[in-house]
Every structure is written in structure tokens, then in C-alpha cells.
Amino acid sequence: MFLACGDLIQASRERRFHRTDSEVLNLSFDFQGNLSIRGKRVIDFELTEEHIALKNTVREFCAGEVAPFIKEWDEKSHFERSVFEKMAEVGLLGVCIPEQSGGAGFDYISLGLVCEELEACDTFLRVAMSVHVGLNSLSVFSWGTEEQKQKYLVPQAKGEKLATFGLTEPNAGSDVVGMRSYAKRDGDDWILNGEKMWISLGDVADHFLFFCWTDQEKQKVRDHTGISCFIVERTMPGFSSGTIHGKLGIKAGNTGYFSLQDVRVPKENMLGNEGEGFKIAMFSLENGRYTVASGATGVIKASRDASVAYANTREVQGQKIGNFQLVKQKIAEMEADYQMAHLLWLKCGYLKNEGKPSAKAASLAKWQATIRSETAASMAIEIHGANGYTNDYPVERYLRNCKAAVIYEGTRDIHTLMQADWALGLKKEKAARVILPPYEPSEAKGTVG
Ligand SMILES: Cc1cc2nc3c(=O)[nH]c(=O)nc-3n(C[C@H](O)[C@H](O)[C@H](O)COP(=O)(O)OP(=O)(O)OC[C@H]3O[C@@H](n4cnc5c(N)ncnc54)[C@H](O)[C@@H]3O)c2cc1C
Numbered sequence: 001m002f003l004a005c006g007d008l009i010q011a012s013r014e015r016r017f018h019r020t021d022s023e024v025l026n027l028s029f030d031f032q033g034n035l036s037i038r039g040k041r042v043i044d045f046e047l048t049e050e051h052i053a054l055k056n057t058v059r060e061f062c063a064g065e066v067a068p069f070i071k072e073w074d075e076k077s078h079f080e081r082s083v084f085e086k087m088a089e090v091g092l093l094g095v096c097i098p099e100q101s102g103g104a105g106f107d108y109i110s111l112g113l114v115c116e117e118l119e120a121c122d123t124f125l126r127v128a129m130s131v132h133v134g135l136n137s138l139s140v141f142s143w144g145t146e147e148q149k150q151k152y153l154v155p156q157a158k159g160e161k162l163a164t165f166g167l168t169e170p171n172a173g174s175d176v177v178g179m180r181s182y183a184k185r186d187g188d189d190w191i192l193n194g195e196k197m198w199i200s201l202g203d204v205a206d207h208f209l210f211f212c213w214t215d216q217e218k219q220k221v222r223d224h225t226g227i228s229c230f231i232v233e234r235t236m237p238g239f240s241s242g243t244i245h246g247k248l249g250i251k252a253g254n255t256g257y258f259s260l261q262d263v264r265v266p267k268e269n270m271l272g273n274e275g276e277g278f279k280i281a282m283f284s285l286e287n288g289r290y291t292v293a294s295g296a297t298g299v300i301k302a303s304r305d306a307s308v309a310y311a312n313t314r315e316v317q318g319q320k321i322g323n324f325q326l327v328k329q330k331i332a333e334m335e336a337d338y339q340m341a342h343l344l345w346l347k348c349g350y351l352k353n354e355g356k357p358s359a360k361a362a363s364l365a366k367w368q369a370t371i372r373s374e375t376a377a378s379m380a381i382e383i384h385g386a387n388g389y390t391n392d393y394p395v396e397r398y399l400r401n402c403k404a405a406v407i408y409e410g411t412r413d414i415h416t417l418m419q420a421d422w423a424l425g426l427k428k429e430k431a432a433r434v435i436l437p438p439y440e441p442s443e444a445k446g447t448v449g
Pocket residue numbers: 131164165166167168171172173174175197198199200201250255404407408409410411412413414417
């Protein structure tokens with residue numbers, strides 16, 4: 001006898017299965033209470049107690065450590081490094097990295113929840129999670145040798161070192177193979193040269209992924225199998241960096257550039273095999289886009305919440321502005337966009353937990369959440385009237401901050417074209433030598449909460 005899906009989920013909550021049901025369906029629960037049928041986990045949109053506790057921890061962290069100061073940091077373009085030491089103390093900088101690699105051992109949905117909560121406070125916090133965890137640590141975790149994991153991933157996951165991702169160059173953003181950085185072999189070492197631009201945490205991070213050509217013949221014909229990836233340390237001779245000033249938003253965050261001039265690295269610092277750099281970059285972006293999507297969802301939520309609070313207090317013509325239909329419409333759209341964006345990243349997190357390809361889901365979630373966050377922040381300003389145009393209220397910061405996410409990790413146009421190609425059958429999830437390992441629950445958890 002089989003139970004209907006709805007009954008199964010209900011039963012999973014109530015833990016009531018007849019022995020025969022369990023036997024026929026091979027039902028099991030992991031320690032988090034997730035239900036599996038014949039070894040496959042059932043989708044459950046309800047967050048676990050652990051997820052809720054994590055969300056609350058991040059919310060409290062933001063309320064205590066960031067919210068009281070963010071207006072000033074943003075106004076002064078001040079990067080407060082101590083915030084990351086505190087994030088490290090609670091385990092956020094390695095939230096979804098297994099404990100044996102120095103992390104807190106939570107699942108990938110937890111990474112999304114952390115990003116959503118952090119960006120609801122300020123984008124600079126989520127950007128750090130994107131580059132440190134999404135673009136760098138998860139790549140070292142998946143592609144790295146055991147030696148690289150011990151040397152680089154463990155201190156990153158513990159938050160002792162900050163890490164970032166250097167792909168973009170002054171003349172090569174969307175056009176990755178247009179990069180000019182290169183490396184030449186010298187015995188057991190590689191000599192690296194190049195300039196990376198628009199790098200989040202570029203002037204403050206300790207560890208960098210550096211993408212460059214290692215085959216100049218392939219560079220001439222733009223064959224991406226001539227690109228490789230190296231792990232670079234700030235302290236290596238020949239490394240220099242600087243901060244980019246005059247940004248529209250994310251003023252409390254560091255965006256920079258770095259330059260490598262004859263930086264000598266041992267061959268052990270190559271991540272993956274020679275010629276796999278492009279694949280690593282795309283793999284990294286798949287994870288990075290997931291964090292950008294969940295973060296942008298946080299901007300929609302923050303815009304909605306600020307608008308609701310304002311609409312419930314501001315009075316015009318003797319009534320709350322929340323009574324006006326067109327104010328209601330904006331709030332309704334923010335609510336719908338929040339729910340849709342949240343579901344899109346949640347699906348992506350589920351695919352990651354299962355070890356399934358998520359490039360298409362991450363692109364869709366990132367594309368939709370970022371453009372909707374811009375609309376939500378803009379509408380939130382309008383609901384606040386003139387007050388929304390000043391930094392006495394946070395909504396103008398939301399609008400300035402969220403614009404960059406429409407550009408980085410694939411512009412709006414690039415994702416539009418990618419989604420069209422997927423729909424037209426012109427693009428497929430490609431089989432890869434390395435995949436993001438599925439989430440393996442364990443009883444013990446690192447710090448967080
Ligand atoms: C705040 C911030 C932080 C960033 N952090 C990082 C980081 O940590 N690491 C990193 O490596 N990079 C980072 N970037 C760089 C970012 O990824 C690039 O800016 C982005 O990839 C776009 O590249 P571009 O700026 O060179 O624009 P371009 O590629 O020059 O694009 C310009 C315009 O042309 C369009 N276009 C380009 N190519 C095509 C095409 N083939 N088809 C259709 N339209 C096209 C684009 O959609 C866009 O509208 C960051 C950028 C910002 C703003």
C-alpha cells in the first residue's frame with residue numbers, strides 16, 4: 001500500500017508510518033528529520049529546526065554587530081574587518097564546509113539562508129560570503145588536493161584567512177577567454193603575471209584564485225582549455241593590490257584590483273589539472289550565483305519589510321498610506337517577488353544538497369532575484385516618498401547596493417541569453433569531472449548558534 005505524497009510529508013512530520021509502508025517504500029529519516037524514500041530525499045519546503053536556529057543566529061548577529069553601524073560605514077566607505085572576525089567566531093565563514101575541513105558542517109540550503117539574512121542587513125556581508133565561500137572555498141573543497149585543503153581551505157573555513165576569486169580583468173568580464181593573464185612553467189614552479197580588476201575583497205583578502213592562460217597557442221584561437229587556475233597568497237613576492245573608489249553602492253565592502261608580477265608559485269598551487277581553469281571558473285560561478293540569488297532575495301525582503309513598517313505609520317489625509325491601493329500594489333508585488341525568488345534559490349539549494357547539476361537553476365535564480373531586488377528597492381523608495389531619498393532610511397542603500405548584482409556573476413543580458421538557450425535546447429548541463437559533493441549530514445556540528 002502506497003501513501004500519497006501529501007500524506008507522506010504529513011506523516012514524516014508526525015513520524016507515523018505503518019511498518020509495512022516503511023518496508024515497501026524503504027522509508028528512512030536522517031538525523032535532521034528529512035524523509036527519504038528508496039534513498040531519495042523528499043522535497044520539503046519547511047525549514048528544519050536547525051535551519052531556523054541558524055537564521056535566528058544570523059539575524060541576531062546582524063542586529064547587534066552591523067545594523068547599528070552600517071549607516072556610518074556606508075557613508076564613510078569604511079571596511080570594518082572586525083565584522084569578519086565575529087562572523088568567523090560563529091562559524092559563518094565555513095557554514096557549509098564539512099567539519100573535517102574546518103567548517104560548521106551545515107547543508108547548502110543553510111548557505112542560502114545565511115546569505116538571505118546577511119544581505120537583508122547589508123550587501124557587503126553577503127558579497128564576502130559569495131567570494132569567500134561560494135567562489136573560493138567550495139571550489140578548493142571540490143577540486144583541491146588534500147594538501148591544498150589542509151593548507152588553504154581549513155583556515156578559510158575557520159575564518160582565519162579571507163579568500164576571493166580573481167577572474168575579471170580590465171578588458172575581460174563577460175568575455176572570460178579575453179583575459180590576458182598568463183603563467184609560464186619554470187621547472188617545478190609556475191611564474192604568474194596579470195592584472196585582475198573588480199575583485200570583491202581584492203585589497204583585503206589573504207588567498208586568491210587566479211585564472212590565467214597556460215597555453216599561449218590555445219589563447220590565440222580562444223580555446224578555453226588553455227586556461228588554468230592557481231591559488232595565490234597575498235604575501236607572495238610580486239603581489240600587489242589596491243581599492244577601487246567611487247562606487248555607486250556596497251560602500252562598506254571592499255572592491256579592488258590586484259596585480260601579479262613574476263609571482264613564483266609551486267606546481268602544487270595549481271587547482272585542478274592544467275587546462276581546467278575555465279571549467280573551475282564556471283563551477284565556482286554556479287555556486288557564487290546561488291549566493292547572489294539568495295542574497296538578492298534578502299534585499300527584496302528588506303525592501304518589503306521597510307515598506308510595510310513605513311506604510312503602517314506614515315499618515316496622509318488622516319489615514320495610513322498602507323490604505324492606498326497603489327501602495328498596496330507595490331507591497332503585494334514585493335511579497336510575490338520575495339516568495340518567487342526564495343523558492344528559486346531554495347530549489348537550487350536542494351539540487352546542491354542532492355549533488356545534482358544546478359547551473360540552470362542557479363542562473364535562473366540569480367537572474368530573477370537580482371532584477372526583482374532592483375524593482376523592490378526602487379518601489380520601497382517611492383513608498384517612503386522624500387524620506388526614502390535620504391539615508392535616514394535604509395531603502396536608498398538597498399537600491400545602490402543591489403545594482404551591482406545585476407552586473408556581476410553574469411550580467412542580466414548574459415543570463416537572459418543563457419535561459420533562452422536552455423529553453424531552446426541549445427544549452428545543456430554538462431557532465432563534469434568534478435561535481436560539488438552532495439551534502440552529507442553528520443551528528444556533530446561546528447559553531448553557529
Ligand atoms: C561590485 C562588483 C564586484 C565584483 N566582484 C568580482 C569578483 O570578486 N571577482 C571577479 O572576477 N569579478 C568581479 N566583478 C566583475 C564582474 O563579474 C564583471 O563586471 C561582469 O562579469 C561583467 O563584465 P564587464 O564589467 O567587463 O562588462 P562587459 O562584459 O564589458 O559587458 C558590458 C555590456 O555588454 C553586454 N555583453 C557582454 N558580452 C555580451 C554577449 N556575449 N552577449 C550579449 N551581451 C553582452 C553585457 O551584458 C553588458 O551589458 C565584480 C563587479 C562589480 C561591479
